[in-house]
Amino acid sequence: MPNILKKAIRDIPDFPKEGVIFKDITPLLSDGELFRRAIDIMYKKFKNKEIDKIAAIESRGFIFGSALAYKLGAGLVPIRKKGKLPYKTINADYDLEYGASSVEIHSDAVNKDERVLMVDDLLATGGTMKAASELVEKLGGEIVGLCFLIDLTFLKGIEKLKKYNIYSLMEF
Amino acid sequence: MPNILKKAIRDIPDFPKEGVIFKDITPLLSDGELFRRAIDIMYKKFKNKEIDKIAAIESRGFIFGSALAYKLGAGLVPIRKKGKLPYKTINADYDLEYGASSVEIHSDAVNKDERVLMVDDLLATGGTMKAASELVEKLGGEIVGLCFLIDLTFLKGIEKLKKYNIYSLMEF
Numbered sequence: 001m002p003n004i005l006k007k008a009i010r011d012i013p014d015f016p017k018e019g020v021i022f023k024d025i026t027p028l029l030s031d032g033e034l035f036r037r038a039i040d041i042m043y044k045k046f047k048n049k050e051i052d053k054i055a056a057i058e059s060r061g062f063i064f065g066s067a068l069a070y071k072l073g074a075g076l077v078p079i080r081k082k083g084k085l086p087y088k089t090i091n092a093d094y095d096l097e098y099g100a101s102s103v104e105i106h107s108d109a110v111n112k113d114e115r116v117l118m119v120d121d122l123l124a125t126g127g128t129m130k131a132a133s134e135l136v137e138k139l140g141g142e143i144v145g146l147c148f149l150i151d152l153t154f155l156k157g158i159e160k161l162k163k164y165n166i167y168s169l170m171e172f
Numbered sequence: 173m174p175n176i177l178k179k180a181i182r183d184i185p186d187f188p189k190e191g192v193i194f195k196d197i198t199p200l201l202s203d204g205e206l207f208r209r210a211i212d213i214m215y216k217k218f219k220n221k222e223i224d225k226i227a228a229i230e231s232r233g234f235i236f237g238s239a240l241a242y243k244l245g246a247g248l249v250p251i252r253k254k255g256k257l258p259y260k261t262i263n264a265d266y267d268l269e270y271g272a273s274s275v276e277i278h279s280d281a282v283n284k285d286e287r288v289l290m291v292d293d294l295l296a297t298g299g300t301m302k303a304a305s306e307l308v309e310k311l312g313g314e315i316v317g318l319c320f321l322i323d324l325t326f327l328k329g330i331e332k333l334k335k336y337n338i339y340s341l342m343e344f
Contacts, residue, residue: 012258022258026278030225030247039242053202059231063238063248070211070239075202078235086184086194106198 006170008034009150023150023172025121029063038169039067042119042147045167046072049144052114053077055136057103057128058084064149065119074117077109079132090138094131103128105135112140123148123168126157133164178342180206181322195322195344197293201235210341211239214291214319217339218244221316224286225249227308229275229300230256236321237291246289249281251304262310266303275300277307284312295320295340298329305336 008028015022028034042064053075056065062078069076082091082102089104110116116136120129123146133143143164151157151168158166180200187194200206214236225247228237234250241248254263254274261276282288288308292301295318305315315336323329323340330338 010259015258024258026250026257026259026281030249030281032225032241032245032247035248036242036245053204059234059252060250062231062234063250066235066238067242069204070208070242073204073208075204076207076235077202078198078232080231083188085198086187086196087182087198109198109202 005034005038009170009172023122023152025060025149028149035067038149039064039071041169042068042167043071046117046145046147049117050115051117051144053110053116053141055079055105055110055116055118055132055141057118057120057132060121061119064121064147068117068119068147072117077105077116077136079103079105079135090135092131092135094127095125101128103131103135105132105139107139110136110139110141114141115144116141117144118146118164119148120146121149123151123157123161123166124155126155126160129157130160133161177206177210181342181344195294195324197232197321200321207239210321211236211243213341214240214339215243218289218317218319221289222287223289223316225282225288225313227251227277227282227288227290227304227313229290229292229304232294233292236293236319240289240291240319244289249277249288249308251275251277251307262307264303264307266299267297273300275303275307277304277311279311282308282311282313286313287316288313289316290318290336291320292318293321295323295329295333295338296327298327298332301329302332305333 010024145165182196317337320340
């Protein structure tokens with residue numbers, strides 16, 4: 001992973017609550033060259049994996065999932081917070097770092113045996129990604145891998161996600 | 173605008189509330205070929221406009237803004253609902269179709285005289301886009317255009333946005 005990308009991540013102390021150091025990815029995003037480089041690294045990792053669809057988690061996951069779907073020629077499946085998707089959905093509850101929540105997917109979003117790459121910006125405790133992955137599997141999708149920009153390794157998210165191939169561009 | 177893209181938009185009656193027909197873009201997104209075609213049409217429209225940054229509105233705007241930023245080699249600036257951005261922000265309030273809300277941008281997201289393309293999935297009453305555009309202008313950005321997948325023309329959003337160049341792929 002090029003160090004230049006890691007340097008573009010900005011620490012924000014006490015966000016969203018006291019004692020948490022938030023990793024702000026916006027300096028990386030707002031630099032067109034760095035953003036493109038990040039997507040290209042993800043693309044190279046998965047271009048030969050015959051990805052049919054990318055399932056991206058609202059809302060920062062959309063940013064990486066969408067550009068990657070475009071580059072791979074894959075479809076994009078949004079996984080959203082409860083009540084946001086307009087059609088028939090299935091949902092999964094999960095605990096997250098700062099409380100509890102629920103994610104939803106359209107029930108027609110993934111077809112049986114489609115090869116799906118899961119994308120989010122950041123792996124923290126892994127709760128959101130685990131719930132999202134279970135939704136894709138419930139619909140019959142085959143999860144080819146989980147792709148993150150950042151892995152906060154000290155939160156040990158990968159322990160919840162042991163059965164999957166996990167790729168992250170950088171670790172903190 | 174290719175009719176095939178328009179056919180991929182699904183009507184959802186009574187969402188998010190009774191009497192509203194919601195335009196569901198997920199069938200277009202989940203088809204890799206159609207999604208790529210939509211982005212390519214936007215790209216052709218703006219590729220010679222020397223776009224420095226794309227300002228994309230949370231959260232469906234991220235989907236089109238991100239892929240387009242990647243293709244254009246532009247930076248991506250997220251415009252988000254209040255309280256979501258971690259760094260110093262400026263915000264703007266606005267009325268929207270189903271209530272009132274506020275959008276924020278990082279105060280360092282756009283530099284003076286940078287050429288910015290505003291992106292969202294759907295133009296309804298135009299309130300969100302107007303507030304978002306004012307934020308970019310407050311930071312000194314020059315708005316090259318506003319780009320939407322869909323214009324709900326019967327809501328007359330363009331009347332709020334007369335000073336801008338508006339492009340939409342399809343109208344309903």
